[in-house]
Amino acid sequence: MARLLVLLVLLCLSSMTQAGANKVLLFGIDGLKVDALNALAPPNLMALARQGIYSTQSLAPDISLSGPGWATLLTGVERDKHGVVDNEFGGRNFVYAPHLLTLIKRQNPQLMTAYAYNWGPLYKKFQPEADLSYSGPPEDDAGLMNQAAQWLQQRDDLDVLSTYFYNLDEAGHRFGFNATIPQYRDQLLKADAALGQLLAAINARPNRAKERWLIMVVTDHGGSGTQHGENRPEHRRVPLIMAGDGIAAQSKAFIPLALRQVDIVPTILAHLGLQTQGLDLDGKPYQPQAYAFQTGVNLLANPDAEYGSAYTDPNYDPDIPGWHKGGRQTVMSAGVRSALPARGRNIFVGLGTGSLTQVIPLPPEAAGRNFQLQAQLGASAYSKHDVQLHVRFRGPFPRAAVQGVDGACYFLRGDRVERFDYQTDRVSSGYPRLIAEQWPDLARFQGGARDIEAAFNAGNGKAYFFKGSQFLRYDLESNKADSGYPQSIAAAWPGLERFRRGARDLDAALAVSEQEIYFFQGSQFIRYDLKAGRAAADYPLEISDLTWPGLAVWPLGIDAAVRRDSETAYLFNGHEYIRFSLKRHEADNRVPRAVNNSSWTGIQNFNQSFGGSAPLSSSERNGQWHMRRVQGQVPVGAVAAEVELRFLHEGSGGFPFADALEFRVD
Incomplete structure (x- = not known):
């Protein structure tokens, strides 16, 4: 019996040692805009991006303020669950959706965690459970980074550090969110230097060779002019970087499902060997899968709305994995509302007139092959809504x-x-x-x-x-x-x-x-x-x-x-x-x-023949599913197919909806 107890203790210690070898740096930069990052190409940020995963397709919450943005990043759920709709954090539900560091402590109290924040709500509202904490004044990013770097160098037992750079967002509000603005550019370079300081501190750790670090650079929102907060691409599109030991460089690979804000928390938990099941997170532990063309298979990412969560609030316009959003759409569970068909799975739902679009790369050997685009489409009974399929081929025929x-x-x-x-x-x-x-x-x-x-x-x-x-x-x-x-x-x-x-x-x-x-x-x-x-x-x-x-x-x-x-x-x-x-x-x-011979009579060379599905007839707007197909041949020279799921919301009750999309080349 004694030998068994010793063996159990040794196994536990071994497990803890293995878990403790996996470390995390979560580096948040407030107000980091994709275009500014690409235009300025700061050396440390872009070197990290080249070493791992660089996502530019993630969307911040539709209320693109810092409160909802950081709540989504630090809880792993979207705003319909965490409840944060402003910078006052009114309506927050952090009992149901706790901070990342709190989730870590609840599963493994032995892991050493720390945060260094200098925006008050990040520690006053979230109240994260951590072993080490620093809450310096907002204007002193340098002091905060010095403290974070000191922990990284001197605390060999430190497992997770969440830190934050404040003054880029401040420069955006005062002068403009644009790389051409000197003050915004200077703060972005300071944020980059701060990242370099933290990475150097990690590499100087005595046991660095035995550690496996996950580095994640995140931001809460973008901006335009001197503002943000609206449901518009300039405010919502955010860059995310994931790199570290064991993460393959994917800088030149096409990855259909991009890293998203809600994937940050489950990815960190998985890296630490902790559970994500049962937490009701909206994201997943991120495992990038590069695209590979194949004939006879569905080439669409997330074609059935099953990758990600379903939502119940029609006033919420969430990020939808794999799809570029134009206008307002969501994902709901079929049957969750009487105006939707009663099928027990997730479906795409149009909240307004717009589209979900996906680009599929095509190799030269796809030319001349038959393609087929199909989906189940429908609209609520007695409505005037419509939903259609379209495909456009891109290539060297401008x-x-x-x-x-x-x-x-x-x-x-x-x-x-x-x-x-x-x-x-x-x-x-x-x-x-x-x-x-x-x-x-x-x-x-x-x-x-x-x-x-x-x-x-x-x-x-x-x-x-x-x-x-x-x-x-x-x-x-x-x-x-x-x-x-x-x-x-x-x-x-x-x-x-x-x-x-x-x-x-x-x-x-x-x-x-x-x-x-x-x-x-x-x-x-x-x-x-x-x-x-x-x-x-x-x-x-x-x-x-x-x-x-x-x-x-x-x-x-x-x-x-x-x-x-x-x-x-x-x-x-x-x-x-x-x-x-x-x-x-x-x-x-x-x-x-x-564009055809009826609308532009006599047009020949300019016209492109590949089109879309027929509109739903009045009798088909009955709340049921109807199959639609678009077929043809891939034109010579096509380098990509642009598949569009178009929703036409006519303002009447109910919704247009879609499911089971498929695009294949045979």
Whole structure:
């Protein structure tokens, strides 16, 4: 019996020693914006990102204040559970959703934990259970980091340290959340230096070689101008970094399911050998899985809404794993409301008009193969809602549109151009023709007069054409390019380097006047003052219903734009277009319309044939499921398929809903 007790004690000590070898540094930076981090590329932060996982797709809570953001990060549940909706932490439910350090102490009191916070609510409201604590004044980030570094170096028994950098958010509120703002940039570099100080302290630990460190860098929200708190991409999209011993570098891999705010707590618990089951967390211990193309299988991530939690509050607009959000959507359990079908599983639910979009990379061997996109779709009985499937193929076939001096619209794709005459409402005879015949000097571009990516008519007899990293200014009267062109976009258009991909590969350009130009790249856009020769401050911004009302169905961007006159523009994406009122700055049609021979008579080369599913009929809006399919062949040159689940919420009772999405290439 004595020998058995000794053996049990030894096993317990062995288990504790093994658990104690796994260490955690959770480094929080308040108000860290994705675009600022990418633009400035601070050395310590980006080196850590390259060594492990760098996620830029996680969304902070829809009330993007520090209170809800840190509550989500530090409890592992979203705001419908932790109850925090403001910086006063009113409605908090930390008995049900306790702080990370409290969760750790409850499972293994032997683990040595510490926090160093200098924003009062982080310790006054959460009241985390910890062995070591520091709560310095908000302005003294340096003093806080010195204390944290001292613990890391001198406390060999320290297992978990949660620390926090305050003054980046303060600089954002005072001067602006933008890497071009000196004060914000300086504080970001100080936060980076603080991370470097902590990492150096970890590497200087006497038993470092025997320890397995998990390093996580997190933030609560982004910002625009000097504010945050709204349900908009600039405020909600946050960068997250996960690196450390045993974590493979994934910097160049495409990972369909990104690391999210709610994954931080369960990932730390799992690293420490603690349980996550039974805690009702909204996240999961994160295990990145890189994408691999296969034929005959479903290529969508989280196609059935089962990865993640279901929600009951229709006023909450949560992050949905794997999907880019445009507008408001949620995930609910089927049958949780009478307006939803009674099926015992999670389903996607539209809270407003918008879309969930997912990009699927395609290798060259996918070209010419049959594809199929299908889903179960439905809408509440007696409602007017609709839900549709769409697919767009992306690749080396850019499109552009430009207004001519004759008032007509010229559509460019590949090496062809089509002239659309608004007077006759059709493509002019003799078109399509070669771009090189229409504008001979576009042949100065590398690769010749083809694959123009963006263009606009400045209204002063000059048009601008953009391709790759270059642009060309064209005199429309003489039909010749100005001398000295093409030129570098980066050199001639200051501010466009703020785009995620830099001053190149533009998707569209829209001249709304002789002075005001909008450039589009991916989900971002920049307003440009042509006469002053500079981009407006606080840009780029994200396409959303707040910035371009009516474009929430296309959260990943557009691929062409053209002004018809002083009041109207047309915005294109794949096989569809939206007519946009420049006077009211909103879409004239809430639902995109198909680009075809009926809407743009005679159009041939510019049109893309891949489309979407048929709308639900009035009899199909009965609260039941209806199968929809979109089929065709993957076009040659396609590098990605953009799958869209589009919700059209018409304001009546109930919801549109969807489940069991599948996209496969056979």
